[in-house]
Amino acid sequence: MNGAESLLRTALAAGIEVCFANPGTTEMPLVAALDMVSEIRAVLGLFEGVCTGAADGYARMADKPALTLTHLGPGFANGIANLHNARRARSPVVNVVGDQATWHLAADAPLTSDIASLARPVSGWVREVKSASTVASDIAEAIAAAGRTPGRVSTLIVPSDCLWGEGGGIAAPLQVPYPTVVADEAVKRSAATLRKSRDKAAIFLGAQAMRSSGLAAANRIAMKTGCCLICETFPSRLERGSIYPAVEKLPYFPEQALEMLSKFEAIVLAGALAPVAFFGYPNLPSSLVPQGCASETLATPEQDAISALQALADELGARDGPVLRAPVQQPQRPTGKLDSATVGQALAALLPENCIVMDEAATTGLPFFAASSGSAPHTYLSLTGGAIGQGLPCATGAAVACPDRRVIAFQADGSGMYTLQALWTQAREGLNVTTLICNNRRYRILQVELARAGISEPGRKARSLTSLDNPEIHWSRLAAAMGVPAVRVESAEALCLQLERALAEPGPNLIEILL
């Protein structure tokens, strides 16, 4: 068989089920081979950032990698921003990047470039295939290197002659190592810390610790010791809602994060690194661990945080039991004016049980998190790497991974414009994604940042560069032009009505929230 078929059959043997693709000429043998390997689903994205963002969303929900298929350096480059987010989410993703035929590289044809240099900053594993006969073992290694969640981004660069060339086989799947188990000593140290500091301690949750069983163990510990539970500012995947313990999110701005953490004598890191500021600001530190607060590592993001939390609960003699939490008001349907509070309230009130919320709603999204603490149980995904344009693609991939669950893309307008092509893929695949576009016609976060930088009265250009007015973007028309039924709402009542309707309809739809 040729290299292309060998690649796909090996991937299939290793459990790969989906390929998010934007192929070009050099990838034609793989496109043809996809028809020979019927078990792998091919999903077309009209821009590579859609494919890589979808692979991230898929991995977060499926806990295994999909393939992405992109075309040489520039095609891969279009996918880098969302691979950056995938890297920060520790999502396993396997990129297959076509390249010029090995013997044609030296000609330096127009599309030739140094793909490996582009790939390294976002990949934990990079390899250039040398021959059709090694494609199978190369892709098997790429998949094993990507691992399971928490995982890595693997990038395999495949020259076209290694795809069309004969001599390929099917390689057996390689063992994917499980996360390492935490040493007893770390558990004992963390237990001592929590026993000493009790309600002056917090567990800082990341990675797997934010899944159901991690949260259950963390809840036992909190009930026993009185410690607080806090999660990363941008969780890759957090289970939330009425049946889960209340977890606070570390605030975005360093002043607020430092203030929150200043209450604590110690924080215990469970699947998270010690928190750092998203950006450096004059006269503010990089580290968000306040002076005088100890930081104790129970489990790194690469370790098995769930078993570590369970061991810690046992060590503390914490009993199993139901989630006990302060009574949370089930959010009520809002009325009146649309603003970030009423939008958050509407979504919190109406989100259906077992749905997936992808939150890239930026400043407009802030009130939603607190409002939805007692909502129906749901999965919360967020913008892990700060590379905006992740929401629509990631929601697309999550819907491919979980066809039986409703996905809600809670989306800012500015970020949404980076990868709006994802809507077309949702329409083509008939995915159950409801997109809420928060149309406030500005890069609101940048206006906040200008003010933080002391520019209280921005000049004409600063206003212009942070505004999406002039012309206004009509998002519901954009969506409809790409095959996604859409409406525009201008009141909280209309939002609630349309959201109820949209959540009940199969397939994708979009609500443009005019703020």
Place this chain on the structure above:
Amino acid sequence: MNGAESLLRTALAAGIEVCFANPGTTEMPLVAALDMVSEIRAVLGLFEGVCTGAADGYARMADKPALTLTHLGPGFANGIANLHNARRARSPVVNVVGDQATWHLAADAPLTSDIASLARPVSGWVREVKSASTVASDIAEAIAAAGRTPGRVSTLIVPSDCLWGEGGGIAAPLQVPYPTVVADEAVKRSAATLRKSRDKAAIFLGAQAMRSSGLAAANRIAMKTGCCLICETFPSRLERGSIYPAVEKLPYFPEQALEMLSKFEAIVLAGALAPVAFFGYPNLPSSLVPQGCASETLATPEQDAISALQALADELGARDGPVLRAPVQQPQRPTGKLDSATVGQALAALLPENCIVMDEAATTGLPFFAASSGSAPHTYLSLTGGAIGQGLPCATGAAVACPDRRVIAFQADGSGMYTLQALWTQAREGLNVTTLICNNRRYRILQVELARAGISEPGRKARSLTSLDNPEIHWSRLAAAMGVPAVRVESAEALCLQLERALAEPGPNLIEILL
């Protein structure tokens, strides 16, 4: 003054007039400083590929660089594909990329990544700023390194503390070297070749040789020796139309290119490298110079091809004189069905004198080039690096550089979807761009490539991955939703009528050609 102001004032002193920007938090000091340096125009793109493609188009028409402003690694990465095209066009472009504060880099905050590794494959010059006090000299060097056309891409990575920090000054512009003059010996060798091979020789034109004075000199030579004039398959900028000598374009597919060149004993390279195949195919060579055809370098793309052609004309004793060419039928307005032939004919018939045509119309665009050989004089820009998604941004930048000229973006639908956000920038800036979207609802070139690879009956997935049907994209609605007035046409007569109207209206507009 702070580093940001120092950067902009130094850039202004070096002749920079425009900044195509998509800034983020780390670039806020530059956004604020743009209001202090009123002479530099700030143009917002809603996606970084719009900014870098616009900078390429601007450079091709202005023969000097603009700045691009992007946000850390992921923001820069979104601009790489069009920087790849700019690199292949040898366009001078100066990228300013914000980075984390120097002291915050070690914290490895979520948006941190290795920007230099991303920048090197598309940049001839890369530097990371170390202090506010060197920003001025760093940007002066970046601008000088970018040069003039033919030029390079320069990338300056500026940590945020070097922007907000005080201690900056204004550096004097550095000398930008002119292209080196070709040695007499190369002129004499080329003259000997042309004298010997006469009409069995071709001059292969690239870079500056495709400008008016290069073409005038090439025409003298062709009139004297009977040689043919051929240009690169994807010219960065070619002057064309009734007052210019007829120049054939080297065909895209290697079989056809080899066939065209097989007529010749020798080709003389003037501002172009020896032609190579765009892609490698089984049983076809990398080089498109046929066996038995000599290739003689008159001028490399980096050398002064115009003076070299003038010297060659003088050496051959070629007299100055008017362009004499075989009578070219002025194209007639087509009627009937819309297809690539009638679309090309309509555009060729109606293009206004002195307009700029940015051709990213892919397969649909093919007949236009031959049809427009005798059209009104115009400038032709094309997709130099093969990274699709260049047309709409490049047209945007060309319109910023040449506000008094009509720009026509002749655009395939598949490629157009990569960077459709450019339409919004055209609307905001009121640019005189008429976009023709060739909506054939497929990646037609990939369907051709599948057939070339022997797959005459593509399977379901191969058809799906090369089709933009299901759902159809409604381009005129997409454009209108971003503020660009648009119509859809379904006959050649309607296209002609709408094109006449659109070309006469100020500001941007779009015609969706339903094929």
